[in-house]
Structures are given as structure tokens and as C-alpha cells.
Amino acid sequence: MSTIYFCTPTGKRGASSRYRVIQFFPYLNNKLNYVHFSFLDDKTYKLFKSNKIILTVLRTIFLLLQPLKLLFIVKKNDVVFIHRDIYPFGYFWLERLLKIKGAKIIFDLDDAIFLEDTSEITNKKNRLLYKLKYGKRYNSIIKFADLIICGNSYLETYCKQYNSNTFILPTVIDLNKVNNITPNEPIKNTIIFGWIGNPGNSTYFNKILPLFDEISTLYKTRVIFKCIGGKINYIPSSNFFSVMEVAWSEEEEYKELSEIDVGIMPLENSEWSKGKCGLKILQYMSIGKPTIADNVGVNSTIIEHGVDGFLADHINDWRKYIEFFVKEKRSKLVKEMGLQAKIKLQDQYSLQANLKHFENLLNKL
Numbered sequence: 001m002s003t004i005y006f007c008t009p010t011g012k013r014g015a016s017s018r019y020r021v022i023q024f025f026p027y028l029n030n031k032l033n034y035v036h037f038s039f040l041d042d043k044t045y046k047l048f049k050s051n052k053i054i055l056t057v058l059r060t061i062f063l064l065l066q067p068l069k070l071l072f073i074v075k076k077n078d079v080v081f082i083h084r085d086i087y088p089f090g091y092f093w094l095e096r097l098l099k100i101k102g103a104k105i106i107f108d109l110d111d112a113i114f115l116e117d118t119s120e121i122t123n124k125k126n127r128l129l130y131k132l133k134y135g136k137r138y139n140s141i142i143k144f145a146d147l148i149i150c151g152n153s154y155l156e157t158y159c160k161q162y163n164s165n166t167f168i169l170p171t172v173i174d175l176n177k178v179n180n181i182t183p184n185e186p187i188k189n190t191i192i193f194g195w196i197g198n199p200g201n202s203t204y205f206n207k208i209l210p211l212f213d214e215i216s217t218l219y220k221t222r223v224i225f226k227c228i229g230g231k232i233n234y235i236p237s238s239n240f241f242s243v244m245e246v247a248w249s250e251e252e253e254y255k256e257l258s259e260i261d262v263g264i265m266p267l268e269n270s271e272w273s274k275g276k277c278g279l280k281i282l283q284y285m286s287i288g289k290p291t292i293a294d295n296v297g298v299n300s301t302i303i304e305h306g307v308d309g310f311l312a313d314h315i316n317d318w319r320k321y322i323e324f325f326v327k328e329k330r331s332k333l334v335k336e337m338g339l340q341a342k343i344k345l346q347d348q349y350s351l352q353a354n355l356k357h358f359e360n361l362l363n364k365l
Contacts, residue, residue, distance in 0.1 A: 004034040004079040004362060005070065005103075007086045011042040012250060015198075019279060020110050020151070021083050023174050027355050032362065037070065039063060039086065067094055076102030079365055082141070083108045089132050092141045099144060104365040107141050110151035110171055112275025114138040114158060120272045146365050151277035152298040167361060171277040173286045174351040181287060183258040190222040191329040193322070194260030194289075195230060196253065196280055202230035204266045209234045209243075211319050216240035219326050228256050258287045261334075262325050265293035266318070278302045281309070282349050285341040290334065292321045302349070308341035 006025075008017035017038065028034065044059055067086050071094070074080060080103045086094055099105050118130045142148060142159050148166040150156040159166045193212065195205050209225065209232075216223035217238040225232075225241070229248030236242060246256055257263075263284030267273040274297035281302050284291045291309035293299040303309040310321040328334050347353060 001033055002077045002079060003075070004032060004081055005074060006034060006036045006081045006083070007067075007070075008036070008038045008083045009085065009088060010040045011038045013042045014040070015279065016110055017083060018250075019171050019173075020108055021081070023172075023351060024355070024358055027351065029359055032359070037067070037086075039067065039088065070094065071097060071101070074098050074101065074103050077104070078102075079104045079106060079362065081106040081108065081362070082145075084113060085141075091137055092144075095141055096144065099146075104147075105141070105145045106147045106149060106362070106365070107145040108149040108169075109138070109155055109159075110275075110277045112155065112158070112272050114142070115271055115275070118272065120268055120270050147361065149361055152275070152301070154274045154297055169354065169358060169361060170349055171279050171282065172349050172351045172354045173282050173345060175286070175346060178254050178286045181254050181258045183287070186261070186330065187222075190224060191262070191326055192224045192226050192260045193262050193264055193325075194226040194228065194257060194284070195264050196228040196248070196257060196283060197230050198248075199229070199231045202227070202232070204268070205230075205264065206234070207315065208264060208266050208318055208322075211315075211322050213238045213241045215319070215323050215326055219323075221326050221329075223326065226256070226260055228253065254283070254287060257283055257289070260284075260289060261329060263289050263291045265291060265299065266312075267294040267296045267299070269294070269296050273297055282345060285345040285349070288338040288342040290325075290337040290341055292318065292325075302344075304340075304344075308337055308344055 006021050008021050010017045012018045012022055080098050082095060082105065095105060113134050114136065116135045118134050139162060143162045145163060146165065148159045148163050149169050150159055150166060151171050153168060156166055156168050212223050212225055213236050217240055221240060223241045224244055226244045226246060228246045232243045232245050234243060263280065265280045276297055278298045281291045281293055281299065291303060293303060293309065293311060295311035295313050300311055303311055305311045312318045312321060325334065
């Protein structure tokens with residue numbers, strides 16, 4: 001019986017690895033024989049986020065040796081499912097050797113990691129790191145993989161230039177993570193807008209914060225911006241507007257999200273943004289909240305404008321839709337938008353609705 005080796009860059013602490021691969025494990029057909037291998041386990045992932053340079057360097061040397069064991073345990077006709085990469089740098093020599101050995105290669109991606117220009121997500125401290133990690137090096141594995149799985153149509157279009165055996169599997173939410181979440185009672189004369197993500201993406205919402213400030217004063221309504229996992233560098237000028245920074249944890253993320261009224265997903269109109277798979281929107285939808293998002297990439301596929309959220313084409317749209325929710329915060333219309341969002345999530349973007357598709361993709365080889 002062949003084995004499927006799921007290879008992810010990180011353990012559960014990495015959102016991409018968790019949502020694209022790891023969350024499926026408890027639900028896989030028990031006839032599937034699988035092994036999970038991550039380059040960074042959760043302990044090491046946490047270490048890499050610290051400033052302990054010597055320990056990080058020593059751990060990195062050890063990590064570079066770990067993937068080599070795949071050469072000895074992977075057999076002919078086994079399947080190696082690679083989410084992004086096994087090694088974070090280089091030209092996929094290990095993946096090539098596994099294919100030469102007779103393994104079938106599945107490559108999964110949920111970002112435009114093949115782009116050379118990653119300036120949108122880099123800074124002076126990590127620019128070289130991103131230059132080494134992302135870019136055209138991914139073209140090689142896209143070409144020689146036996147099957148490609150993409151998170152959206154933008155990624156699919158790119159990959160099909162090099163490999164016709166390419167399919168879409170959207171990023172999904174496990175309903176069992178959210179079904180038992182009981183939201184708090186809404187606070188009178190208050191509306192909470194929320195955002196979830198990592199600190200590196202915090203710059204996206206900077207353009208929005210002054211609008212909350214302005215509109216809260218205009219309507220004399222208390223507006224709170226709840227930021228889960230990111231960093232806020234903004235001091236409100238209005239007595240009606242306040243910001244709340246909350247540390248992210250896997251155990252509490254949906255409980256924290258359940259306390260918001262509206263989710264936001266601002267983006268730049270860029271090639272990198274077009275490769276995103278809308279996880280934030282899906283998280284908001286899963287707990288029955290409407291979203292305001294920039295009309296970029298997959299956002300326009302997930303959100304039906306005016307039905308379960310709003311799509312913004314420019315900053316004036318953001319002002320208009322924020323103002324709408326401030327005025328209509330407890331209305332039947334807003335509740336209906338949240339309900340429609342939740343129904344769509346359950347029907348189209350839940351793990352439960354996509355599990356069979358995931359298993360069918362695994363069985364294509």
C-alpha cells in the first residue's frame with residue numbers, strides 16, 4: 001500500500017500549513033496511509049520569531065539535515081504532497097530526487113509565491129530572505145510535479161502555463177471549529193470592526209483607520225477596531241474611536257472573532273494580492289459576519305456585493321461602507337448579510353463541503 005507524505009513548511013502555528021493541509025488530517029479516509037513532515041515544528045517556528053540568533057542558527061543547521069530522511073523512507077509509487085516547498089530555499093533538488101525515485105509529486109500553493117517582486121510584503125530587514133525564498137524558482141516544481149493544487153483561479157492560470165494537470169481547491173474552514181462558538185451580546189451604541197492576520201500584513205489596514213476616526217465622530221457612535229495578531233501604529237484623535245490589539249492564538253481566534261460586528265480585508269491592487277485566497281473573509285463568514293474588502297483577486301469571487309458583504313474599488317467606497325455599518329449596525333439588513341455569509345461559507349468554503357474533492361485529488365495519481 002502506498003503512503004502519502006504531506007510536507008509543509010511549518011506545523012500548526014503557520015496559518016497556511018494549518019488551513020491548506022493539517023486541518024484535513026482528522027477527516028481523511030481511514031484507508032489512506034499518510035505521514036506528516038514539517039520543516040519547522042511549532043517549537044522551532046516560535047524560536048524563529050524570537051531574537052535568539054545563536055539558537056536559531058544552530059537549530060537551522062539541524063533542520064537542514066532533517067528532510068534528507070525522506071530519501072530513505074519514500075518508496076516508488078508513494079505520493080509526496082508538497083505545500084509550497086520542503087526546503088525554504090533552492091531549486092527543489094530533493095523533490096526532483098524523490099520523483100526520480102518513483103514518487104508521485106503533488107504541489108500545493110495558496111499565494112503568488114512565483115512572483116519576483118515581493119516588495120509588498122518585504123522590508124529592509126528581510127528583503128534578501130524573500131528574494132531567496134520566492135520567485136521563478138517555483139516554475140521548476142510546477143513543471144515537473146504530477147499534479148498541481150491551487151487556492152484560486154489566478155494561481156491556476158499561472159500554473160497551467162507550465163502544467164495542464166492543475167486544479168483548484170479553495171482554502172476552507174472546519175465548521176467544527178466554529179459551531180460551538182457563542183458570541184457575546186452586542187455592546188449598546190458600539191460597533192466593532194475586526195481584522196485578523198500576522199504583523200507583516202498590518203500595513204494593509206493603515207489607510208482605513210482614519211476613516212473609523214472620522215465616522216465615529218460624525219455619528220457620535222463608539223467605534224472599536226479590533227486587531228487580532230497584527231500591530232497598530234495609530235493614535236485615535238476622536239473620543240469615540242478606540243483600537244484594541246489582541247494576541248493571536250489558535251485556541252482563541254474564533255472566540256475573538258465572534259465578538260466583532262464586521263470584518264475587513266483591505267489589500268493593495270497588486271499581483272501579489274491577486275494570489276491571496278481570502279482566508280480572512282472566510283473566517284469572518286464562518287462566524288456569521290459581513291465583510292468589507294478591496295475588490296481585488298478572489299475577494300470578488302467570495303463576496304457577493306451587497307448580499308453578504310461589500311467590495312471597495314477606492315477609498316471613498318471604504319468610507320461609504322463603514323458609514324453604512326455604523327448607521328445600520330443592529331438592523332435586520334446587517335443581520336441578514338451575516339446570515340447569508342455563513343450559509344455561503346458552509347455550502348462552498350467549509351472543510352466539510354470540500355473534503356471529498358480533496359480526497360479525490362489525492363487519488364488522481
